[in-house]
Amino acid sequence: MKFYIFLIAIILIFTNGAYSLDFDKDRFREGIPNSLLDGFITSISHNENNIYVGSWDGIFIYDIKNKKWKSGSDYRGDSPLFITALHIADSNEIYIGTSYSENSGLYKLENNLITKIVIEEDKSMNITSIYKLKDKLYVGTFGNGLYIKENGNFKKSEVKGKFFTSISGIGDKIYAATKYKGIYYIRDNDDIEVIDEHSSNIPNNSVSNVCFRDSNEIWIGTWGGASRVKNEKWTTFFKYEKQLLNSNVKCITYDKNSVYLGTDKGISIYNNNENFVNISLDKYPLPSNNILSLCKTENYLWVGTDKGLIKIGNTK
DSSP, rough: OOSSSSOEEEEEETTTEEEEEEHHHHHHTTTHHHHHHHHOOOEEOOOOEEEEETTTTTTEEEEEETEEEEEEEGGGOOOOOSSSEEEEEETTTTEEHHHHSSSSSSEETTTTTEEEEOOOTTOOOOOEEEEEOOOOOOOOBBOOOEEEEEEEEEEEEEOSOOOOOOOEEEEEEEEEEEESSSEEOOOOOOOOEEEEETTTTSOSSEEEEEEEEETTEEEETTEEEEEEEEEEEEEEEEETTTSSSSOEEEEEEEOOEEEEEEEEEEEEEEESOOOOEOOOTTOOOOOSSOEEEEEEEEEEEEEEEEEEEEEEOOOO
């Protein structure tokens, strides 16, 4: 698709002053491997050293300091494909979830070695969400429920949901989101509270993403809109109120100025002045409106779509 717009700067007004994203199409793709430019990008995460990108073609890692990309084949051990989840436990412990193949399951990248972690013997699982909090590793599957690893062993959680989409935690809080049954709030003593349409103001029980901005603010993306819970106060956002581009919110990330919500119609950006700015293909040169993953670093908003990866730079 040819774009007639090559340089656009969108100015967003935030509490801390003017802020802008650079929509130069050429810089969108600068330095990104060809296999990611048109790939199916499901997950993006980062630490101080690297950007980790999960795609149908495997894992790709960008060395921030040396400005160099590596792929899974550059590491020893396994080279998993069809990645559907990434989690950085620490700078040297990266968990990878894969789906839709005979080798689907949980992998770990540690000391430049990728190895598969067995959850249940002789059982392939579609891993859709991973989170490590303190000494417990939470692994959500699509169809087989939720598993928790503690003291070296996995056990299956007693939660009734089978189809998990996202896990996030902070302090002693773990939120495990599901496709059909809302969110399970799992306390440190393993007590479980269900957060759904009956018990809360969540707009839909089909939850795609949960994201803690801090200990007092959590964002929830669902098939029917997004919610912010700040200091226990619920605020919900919808498409029909001209807030979101679309109510199907697939992914969420944030920085100190704003929250970025990926939908299947583009990106909606919520700023600290409680205003929305929307970015979609009809005005900006995105590879696709179907936003599958987002990650905000100091200098870039990394955007994963069903038609490739781009990075949108800051101009401030």
